[in-house]
Amino acid sequence: MRVLVDISRCQGHARCEDICPEVFATDAIEGKCVIADPQVPPGLEDKVRLAVRNCPEGALRVAGDGKGGA
Amino acid sequence: MTLQFQPPPPDHVAPERMVEFDFFHIPPGVGDPAEIWHDLVRRGVPEIFYTPRNGGHWVFLDYADIVEAYRDYSIFSTYQTPVPPIEPFPVVQPQAVDPPAHNTFRRLLAPMFTPIAVRGMTDELRRRADQLIEPLAERGHCDFIGDFAERFPTGTFLYLFGLPESRLDEFLALANTFFRSTDPAARAGNITAIYAVLDQLFRDKQANPGDDIASAIVTARNEAGEPHDWTDVLNCGFLLFVAGLDTVTNTLAYIWRYLATTPAAQQHFRDQLDDPDAFLRAIEELMRINAVSNLFRRVTHDCEFRGVQLRRNDRVVLPNTVANRDPRVFADPQTIDLDRAVNVHVTFGVGPHRCVGSHLAKREVMVALQEWLRRIPPFELDPDQPAGSVFGGSVMGFTSLRLRWDRR
Numbered sequence: 001m002r003v004l005v006d007i008s009r010c011q012g013h014a015r016c017e018d019i020c021p022e023v024f025a026t027d028a029i030e031g032k033c034v035i036a037d038p039q040v041p042p043g044l045e046d047k048v049r050l051a052v053r054n055c056p057e058g059a060l061r062v063a064g065d066g067k068g069g070a
Numbered sequence: 071m072t073l074q075f076q077p078p079p080p081d082h083v084a085p086e087r088m089v090e091f092d093f094f095h096i097p098p099g100v101g102d103p104a105e106i107w108h109d110l111v112r113r114g115v116p117e118i119f120y121t122p123r124n125g126g127h128w129v130f131l132d133y134a135d136i137v138e139a140y141r142d143y144s145i146f147s148t149y150q151t152p153v154p155p156i157e158p159f160p161v162v163q164p165q166a167v168d169p170p171a172h173n174t175f176r177r178l179l180a181p182m183f184t185p186i187a188v189r190g191m192t193d194e195l196r197r198r199a200d201q202l203i204e205p206l207a208e209r210g211h212c213d214f215i216g217d218f219a220e221r222f223p224t225g226t227f228l229y230l231f232g233l234p235e236s237r238l239d240e241f242l243a244l245a246n247t248f249f250r251s252t253d254p255a256a257r258a259g260n261i262t263a264i265y266a267v268l269d270q271l272f273r274d275k276q277a278n279p280g281d282d283i284a285s286a287i288v289t290a291r292n293e294a295g296e297p298h299d300w301t302d303v304l305n306c307g308f309l310l311f312v313a314g315l316d317t318v319t320n321t322l323a324y325i326w327r328y329l330a331t332t333p334a335a336q337q338h339f340r341d342q343l344d345d346p347d348a349f350l351r352a353i354e355e356l357m358r359i360n361a362v363s364n365l366f367r368r369v370t371h372d373c374e375f376r377g378v379q380l381r382r383n384d385r386v387v388l389p390n391t392v393a394n395r396d397p398r399v400f401a402d403p404q405t406i407d408l409d410r411a412v413n414v415h416v417t418f419g420v421g422p423h424r425c426v427g428s429h430l431a432k433r434e435v436m437v438a439l440q441e442w443l444r445r446i447p448p449f450e451l452d453p454d455q456p457a458g459s460v461f462g463g464s465v466m467g468f469t470s471l472r473l474r475w476d477r478r
Contacts, residue, residue: 011424014185018350030177031184031429056137056414057421 002038002063003048009059016051016060023048033059082379083120091115092123093364093387094463103466104391107364111392118378125154127366127385133396133416135376136388139367141421143168145375146367146386148423153366153385153464160261163306165313169422174298175306178290179426182230182283188429191229195434198225199441207445210477211452214326215319215470220245222438223318226430227311231271232282240267249316249465268307272300283310314427317362318434320467324360325435326442328406330451330473338408340443352408353436358415359406361390362466365419390416391466449475 003023012031016024022044025034040048040062052060079088091110096103110131117131130136139146148166152159161167164175181187202221206212224241228234233241244267247260272288279285287306292298329336342348369384394415395403401412418425425431452472459470 011421012180012184013418013420013424014429015354017185018354026185028181028184028186030180031186050411053412054414056416 001040001045001048003035003040003052004038004061004063005033005035006059006061007032009057010055011057011059013056015054015056019051019054020044020047024051079120079122080126080381080384082381084379087116087119087378089115089119089121089129090123091119091121091129093129093389094124094461096460096462098458100460103460103462104361106462107389107392108395111395118376125385127153127387128380129387129389131389131392133393133399136390136393137416137420139386139388140365140416140419140423143422145370145373145380147370148367151366151368151385153387155385160305160308161302162309162312163302164426165309165423166305172422174292175302176422176426178287179283179306179310182286183427183430185429188433191430192433192437194229195226195437196441198222198229199438200445203441203445208477211472211474213470214473215323215468218438219319219322219326219471220315222322223315223434226318226434227314230282230310231284231307232275232280233271233284245311245315248312250461250469264308264311265304268304268311272303272307310427313425314431316465316467318431320362320465321357321360321431321435322438323468323471324362325356325439326473327451327468327471328356328360330449330471332406333448333450335406335408336443336448339439343440343443348409349436349440351410351413353432353439354413354415355406355408355410357417357432357435358394358400358410358413361394361415361417363417363419364389364391364464364466366464390419447475449473 010032012026014026014031016033017026023035023040025036026032027034049062052062089110093106096106100106118128118135120126120128130139147168149161149168150159150166164172164179167175199222202218206217212218220242221238224245225235225238228237228241244260244264247256248264251257251260271284275282275285276288279289284307288303290298329339339349339352342352365388367386367388369380369382369386371382373380394400394417397403399414418428450473452474455472456470459468461467461469
């Protein structure tokens, strides 16, 4: 499973980082989402899906798990 | 008593969309000012309606419409938005400037309020919260507004601006007149006074820059390498002064009022003091249910929105508290579920003008609650609480909130 961010939509709510800091961070310039490795480590899929559903801007999406469109 | 001019209803508004509604007026007996908004929903008024009160303005009640208004600045501008209208109004930087021009000051402020930057402030926030709470513990009672909820964010402002603690009462007085006075002369004098204070502050920081936000703003350079326009510098300082005080004060007040009346919720937070994930999730739910801000936009041109005719310069009021309880978005929206997993609340707005200080605000709430619960035993509302200590408007809240608990 991969997770992707549309940085043009991201406004820096940082809800993703609150929920799954293992995958999401925010930059030190604008506080926008940074995904160091879009490949989600095994075991974190549910947390990542929860982070995606909690983005108020709809800027995140998962790909390649058969549940979210790529 | 001031007489307010009420212009006749504009002819582009369909009669079925006209609703009498004054969001500054909280009827006697209403204990929670947000209830006047939820009452509209219960009455089934149109989800886009127009009220002739306060100079006349639209209200959006649908989560999707509110979010769209925040995002689509081509229709819904933040420039010159006060309700009731005050013109000219300071062009507050960067809040009152539409993209892309707002980026100049947004990019200047953003790095100082990122989650990373705010994490670095935690120890100082904790120290400040402790300092206020420790003397209260012995007393067994307090007025939460005057003793804590006003002083904590105002002290945070002094810290961020590199100002001495000795000026706390001066800034509290300025803020209280700004947020609570309804006397036009007092208000006008107060804005002049705030700008005079900011002018002196920025001049001092220009001469002796320190490691603080005021210094960062005044020493910043534009793309041409020149200092920013002095008016913009003052207007940016003004934004930080007005945006981070009353909002935080009343968010704290709402949360403590809820906890004082809900022992199970107090216990939930006490149980989660050592579980940051659960604590944060519960805070997020309190932010959803206690959205104090009703934000304004101004229509940029005659157009249709969701089939409704809008006219240039129409004002729009966006009640976050209504969006946050929209059953189309939130499961069981009226229930406060401290373990709510999906929570796309709009308490800080969305889109390009989303609150730049949100991470600081949330951190202030979190630190205050942790320190409070560590020092104060179970607390409740004081039955001596005077009635009518509530107000509506752009920020809703409380003028007094008396709490009591068993002394140690």
